[in-house]
Amino acid sequence: MAILETIVIAFWAMLPAYVPNNAAVLAGGGQPIDGGRTWGDSRLLGDGKTWRGTAAGIVAGLALAGILNLVAADVSNAIGIDVPEFAPLAALGLAAGAMLGDILASFLKRRTGRQRGAMFPGVDQLDFVVVSLPLTALLAPDWFFKVFTWGVIAVVVILTPVLHVTTNVIAYKLGLKNEPW
Structure with missing residues (x-):
């Protein structure tokens, strides 16, 4: 697989995981998942992890996967690279996994004494x-191992931090985030 093809597939395949946290920021608010509970002297998760934001993030990831499925053949023809269609459980794993990963990171932040919005490189x-x-x-093994080759995974691990920092700086400059990380 050529490097450009690997990059395109990595980006395309990760879109349902890239979008949920951004959607959660836009739709967040409401009841915190931890209900205000603490562990020791700090919150379990904090006010930034809400049921509404989590649900909106998962729905956004699933909706995007559906839209990508509708345009996959046309995109593949236009760019000459076969982009994958998303199996339903693959879309769910990507979207829900992205939200769960963010929730677990919040839990780790609280356990390490970091406040909401604090940097955790x-x-x-x-x-x-x-x-x-x-x-x-786990949810869609056949789909996953067909799409996520070692090369695609390597690109995801390299590309994701760059995209994450870039989108966060943009969101900060637009006033959608309180910090640029």
Whole structure:
């Protein structure tokens, strides 16, 4: 697989995992998942992890996977690279795994004494990848191992932090986030 093809497939395959956290920021608010509970002297997750944001993120990832499925053949023909269609359980694994990864990162932040919005290098950029890929492999193994070759996984691990930092800076400049990371 040529490098350009690998990059395109990696980006396309990860879109249902890339979008949920952004959608959660836009639709968030409401009841926190942890209900205000604490563990020791800090919140379990914090006010930034809400049921509404989580649900909106998962729905956004699933909707995007559906839209990508509708245009996959046309995109493949236009660019000369066969982009994958998403099996329903693969889309669910990517979207829900992204949200779960972000929730687990919030839990880790609280356990390490970091406040909401505090920087946590590495974890902030790859939390959703570390959970969405294994969850997708568990829910849709045939699809996962066909799409996520070692080369695609390597591109995801390299590309994701760059995209994460870039989109967060844009969201910060647009006033959608309180910090640029």
